[in-house]
Each structure stands twice: as structure tokens, then as C-alpha cells.
Amino acid sequence: MRSRRSFLRGAGVCMALPMLEMQAQQLKSPRPIKRFVAVSNPFGFFPDAFFPNQAGANYDLPLLLRPLQKHRNRFTIFSHLDHGLSGGHKACHAFLSGVKVSDAKRFAEGNISIDQKMAEWVGARTRFTSLHLGNNANQSWTRNGVEVPSEGDPARIFDALFLDSSADARAAKRLQMGLDGSVLDAVREQAKGLARHLGHRDREHLDQYFTAVRGLERKLRMNADWIDRPKPKVKIKRPQKGEGQKKNLPLYYELMALALQTDSTRVATAWADGGNLLEDFGLSYPSYHKYSHHGRLPELVEGLLKIERHQMECLAKFLDQLQSTPDTLNGGRLLDHTIVLAGSGLANGSSHSTRNMPILVAGSGFRHGRHHVSPEEAERRVPLNNLYLTIAQHFGLEIDRFNTSTGTLNSFG
The missing domain is CATH 3.40.720 (Alkaline Phosphatase, subunit A)
Incomplete structure (x- = not known):
């Protein structure tokens, strides 16, 4: 069984995510779009x-x-x-x-x-x-x-x-996103089982991890929207x-x-x-x-x-x-x-x-x-x-x- 430390560290590698709360701020902001x-x-x-x-x-x-x-x-x-x-x-x-x-x-x-x-x-x-x-x-x-x-x-x-990607390539991308979603489901279940054995501080870390997983799921859904959009x-x-x-x-x-x-x-x-x-x-x-x-x-x-x-x-x-x-x-x-x-x-x-x-x-x-x-x-x-x-x-x-x-x-x- 993986140690809780290695699990949390390994989980963190997946968390290079857009910060969706910040994204919501941007949607509401009247500021010009910057690059x-x-x-x-x-x-x-x-x-x-x-x-x-x-x-x-x-x-x-x-x-x-x-x-x-x-x-x-x-x-x-x-x-x-x-x-x-x-x-x-x-x-x-x-x-x-x-x-x-x-x-x-x-x-x-x-x-x-x-x-x-x-x-x-x-x-x-x-x-x-x-x-x-x-x-x-x-x-x-x-x-x-x-x-x-x-x-x-x-x-x-x-x-x-x-x-633009071919129809087959777009279908393959959708399939891969579905597999990624399945992996996230499995990781969530594993994390829930691990939570029973953690102290208070590590449970806080795990809560942060769950938040990031939910963000990644939303990110996958948002990325899926781009698959069939024609490129400029x-x-x-x-x-x-x-x-x-x-x-x-x-x-x-x-x-x-x-x-x-x-x-x-x-x-x-x-x-x-x-x-x-x-x-x-x-x-x-x-x-x-x-x-x-x-x-x-x-x-x-x-x-x-x-x-x-x-x-x-x-x-x-x-x-x-x-x-x-x-x-x-x-x-x-x-x-x-x-x-x-x-x-x-x-x-x-x-x-x-x-x-x-x-x-x-x-x-x-x-x-x-x-x-x-x-x-x-x-x-x-x-x-x-x-x-x-x-x-x-x-x-x-x-x-x-x-x-x-x-x-x-x-x-x-």
C-alpha cells in the first residue's frame, strides 16, 4: 500500500489546473482582456x-x-x-x-x-x-x-x-477524455478509503485535493467543448x-x-x-x-x-x-x-x-x-x-x- 505521503505527493502532480474561482472573477470583470x-x-x-x-x-x-x-x-x-x-x-x-x-x-x-x-x-x-x-x-x-x-x-x-483534426482524431480525443474521467473516479474512491487512516492535518490536505479533483473534472468538461469547434x-x-x-x-x-x-x-x-x-x-x-x-x-x-x-x-x-x-x-x-x-x-x-x-x-x-x-x-x-x-x-x-x-x-x- 502506498504511504499517505507518497499518495498526496503523487496526487499533487495532477493539479496543474486553471483556478476556476479566478476564472469566475474574470467572467464578471469589466477589465479589458490581457495577454x-x-x-x-x-x-x-x-x-x-x-x-x-x-x-x-x-x-x-x-x-x-x-x-x-x-x-x-x-x-x-x-x-x-x-x-x-x-x-x-x-x-x-x-x-x-x-x-x-x-x-x-x-x-x-x-x-x-x-x-x-x-x-x-x-x-x-x-x-x-x-x-x-x-x-x-x-x-x-x-x-x-x-x-x-x-x-x-x-x-x-x-x-x-x-x-482541424480529422473526425477519427476528434473521436479518439473524446474517448481519452472519458478514460481520464474514469481515472478520476477511481482516484476519488481510493482517496476516500485513505481518509479513514489520516490525521486531522492530512485530512485537510486531502480536502484540498478533492477540491482540485472536482476542478479537474470541470476542466475536462470545458476542454471537451473545444474538440468540435473549428480552428481559426x-x-x-x-x-x-x-x-x-x-x-x-x-x-x-x-x-x-x-x-x-x-x-x-x-x-x-x-x-x-x-x-x-x-x-x-x-x-x-x-x-x-x-x-x-x-x-x-x-x-x-x-x-x-x-x-x-x-x-x-x-x-x-x-x-x-x-x-x-x-x-x-x-x-x-x-x-x-x-x-x-x-x-x-x-x-x-x-x-x-x-x-x-x-x-x-x-x-x-x-x-x-x-x-x-x-x-x-x-x-x-x-x-x-x-x-x-x-x-x-x-x-x-x-x-x-x-x-x-x-x-x-x-x-x-
Whole structure:
């Protein structure tokens, strides 16, 4: 017989659920519908080319921000924000959560990432609770410490978003949902039997588990509604399978813009991974990692800046697309109600530093057009999760804490 501890822990793995009470709040709320996009890379940005030298509004655009010139008043750069973590690459997975997987048990919501916190709130109001593009991104995590998988093939992403399933595939999906419901029935009966042997505290945990099971049952019913709904039609051709950052990243951005425009999802992440740097950027070495660990050697820094400038050019085109696309749900333009976060879980690949992470936020009516500089002193440092909490509240979540946050950035929100 399984121990009560292993049972409760195993049961928890299934609970990456939309919070249906929050969903009900959203239904009653007159607020505009918000969207959230987070884009990151594994190695940070070259600090001298990313961070402005001046604080406030009248800063000179550094090299990597120049592609965003036309959107200057629609984005904000942040300095001296981070999660206070160490470990170099081993802390990169905590970019959107501020909590390492190894530390998750110490927090009430584990190492849930900010995108999944928002996705829980959106729930099944869209076909995809959240969308994750890129190869092996490991940026998105549920409250149970489960990594949300990402998809790196643009063609497969297109098919999922816009290609209707066959009648047989839809029937198979309905059958699977029926089996899932049967499993839930069996788990409920097992839990009822277990309850007789539990103490008061564990019975409270089990009550919470029953509540989550009922929520999952409602989620299955809501998802079933999407099976026979036709997917939206778009005017772009199905993309070919790409390889590498140069080809894939522009496609990821285009697919995310279309997913937001068609309300297929309201939460999305993308990951700018490596690729064939010899072919894509005309560089001497094939490894993104090598250029990011440049040791300030001019040849490697020059190559790294080519890669990073490409990422910023893709971001600029994404903002162009959101700004030029009508928002049919709210009025105005998509960018008016879309929060775009760009950055990395590694501040400086060359030094493996996670201090002063490169952070840019665009869109959705914040007080933009500035370089926001937080205190640098250790005792006065501001957690990056304070920004995430500010963003979550702007998105519509009625929360006063997110993981390691200590407050909000009132001057930004």
C-alpha cells in the first residue's frame, strides 16, 4: 500500500489546473482582456550593448535597443533586477519563477512560473491555456514542479493552432477524455478509503485535493467543448520545419502574434536557442555557447552581438505586428493589451552571473519610455518577482504575492 505521503505527493502532480474561482472573477470583470508573452534566451545579453548609460526617459539607445527605436515609448528597460540566485546555468530555469526546482518545496506554490500563474487564471477560455515555442526551453513550470513542454517545430505549432483534426482524431480525443474521467473516479474512491487512516492535518490536505479533483473534472468538461469547434483560418502558409534561431525565431513570433490575434491563447512563451551559426550568421564557430562565453575577446563579442541583434530585430518586428493588428476583443491594437517580457535567466554568459538580469517589458499601457534603475546595494535590491507581481496584477490577477516578491513596482504599474 502506498504511504499517505507518497499518495498526496503523487496526487499533487495532477493539479496543474486553471483556478476556476479566478476564472469566475474574470467572467464578471469589466477589465479589458490581457495577454502575456515572455521571450528568453539561455545566455543573456552583452551588458554594454543592452543597458543604457542613463536612467530615466532621455537615455541614449545602446546598440541592442536601436532596432526598437520606433517603439521607444512602448517599452521599459530595467537595471539591477534579479532573483538573488546563484549557480549560473543551473539557475537559468528559474527565469520566470525566481525559484529553483530544488527549492520548490519551500514555497506555497512551488516554483510556478509567472506565465503558468496567468495561464491558470485564463483557464479553458481559450483553446490553449498557454503556448510554448522553442527547443528544450525549461522556462515554464507548474505549481507542482512539472516542466511544461515546449515545441520547436514551427510546422507542428501551426498544425496545432490552425489545422482541424480529422473526425477519427476528434473521436479518439473524446474517448481519452472519458478514460481520464474514469481515472478520476477511481482516484476519488481510493482517496476516500485513505481518509479513514489520516490525521486531522492530512485530512485537510486531502480536502484540498478533492477540491482540485472536482476542478479537474470541470476542466475536462470545458476542454471537451473545444474538440468540435473549428480552428481559426489564417492567411499565411504552413511553415516548413526550420532549424536554428535565424529561421525559427521569426516564425515563433509570427505564430504567437496569430495565436493572440485569433484568441487561440492569451499566454505564450518563446525560447531563442542556438542553430547553425556558421550558415545563419556567417560566424567562424557553430556554438552559441562559445560566443556567449566570450571572455571579452573582440572576435567572440562581435559574433555574439550579431546573434543578439538578430533577436532584438525579431522582437522589434513582433512589436510592429502587434501594433499594426486590430484588437477585435478590446478595440485599439493588440499591443495595447499585450504584455511582452524579454530577457534571460542568465545575466552574463561569460561570467555565469545571474545578477542584474537583462529585462525589457513592452506594451499594455504601462508607464513606458524609461530606463528604470533599481538600487544596486545588496540590502536594498529589488526582487525581479516584484516586477512579475506588478505584471500579474496588471493582467488581472487579484494577488498580493508571487513566490519571492516583497511588493510591487508602483512607479511602473
